[in-house]
Amino acid sequence: MWRLFLQRRLVHSSCCAMKKLKSKTGAEQRWLLRQLKDPYVKASHAQSYRCRSAFKLLEMDDKFRLLQPGHTVVDCGAAPGAWSQVAVQRVNSSGADPDSxxxxVVGIDLLNIPRLDGTHFLCSRDVTDPATHAELLELLPxxxxxxxLSDMAPNASGFRDMDHERLVTLCLSLLKLADEVLRPGGDLLCKYWDGILARKLQEELSKAFDNVRIIKPNASRKDSAELYFLARTYRKAIKR
Structure with a gap:
């Protein structure tokens, strides 16, 4: 019965999307068609994830085992909440598994995020703001x-180099956040767009972590400049 419901839901969504195509520009039509064909978009609907990006984190966590039951996780740029959904499942923050x-899980974003069981969202908050750091500390055991975790990105300006620089700046700000909240031995996973400043970002991460690697999950589109830095085993002491 549930499978039949999901199939009908997908068919209904596809029909609605096709009707919308007629009123869209060429670029908008191409984007909608890509969404309709995307297996991760379909899977996110079928598995009730808020967006396809959930599968990027699922894939990376399956391989590197970042998230363990009982762990405390900060999700930066959390909207619409797909990464937080994965984190809730993996660290058991909703208590779904009574034996673990x-x-x-705490999510932070400038946008409002619909409620999610097992997560505390700090909405309308700037992750680079020290006031947000102070508020976050009060929520962490x-x-x-x-x-x-960071899947955040600035609003695209259309100028690739500018957008790349802005995203690298956001990633660098996570090192300040790590100084405040990340325990020794902890991990940082952040998205960046490839470009001339990627090496600088990698060097800065390497100063604070024992191991830094580049990841391109299968769920990232092949034509995208999107990559992830996984920085493991944090070395610096927590500020008090």
Missing amino acids: PRGT DRRAHAI
Whole structure:
């Protein structure tokens, strides 16, 4: 019955999307057609994830085991909440598995995010703001986190180099956040767009973490400049 419901839902969504095509510009039509054909978009509907990006984190976590039951996770740029959904499942922050330790997930975004069981969202907050850091610390057990996740990105300007620089700047700001909340031995996973400043970002991460690697998950579109830095084993001491 549930499978039949999902099939009908997908068919209905496809029909609605095709009707919308007629009123769209050429670029908008291409985007909609790509969405209709995208297997990760279809899978996100079928598995009730808020967007396709959930599969990027699922894939990376399956391979590198970042998220463990009982862990505390900070999700930066959390809207619409797909990464937080994955984190809730993996760290058991909703208590779905009574036999496993219960973790904590806190999401931060400039936008409002619909409520999600097992997550505390700090909405309308700037992740680079020290006031946000202070508020976050009050929500973390022992005022520390095991992992910082970031799938955030600035609004695209259409100028690739400018957008690349702005995203690298956001990623660098996560090192300041790590100084405040990341426990020694913790991990940081952040999205960036490839470009001339990528090496600088990697060098800065390498100063604070034992190991830094580049990841391109299969769920990232092949024509996208999107990549991820996974920085493992944080070395710096937590500020008090």
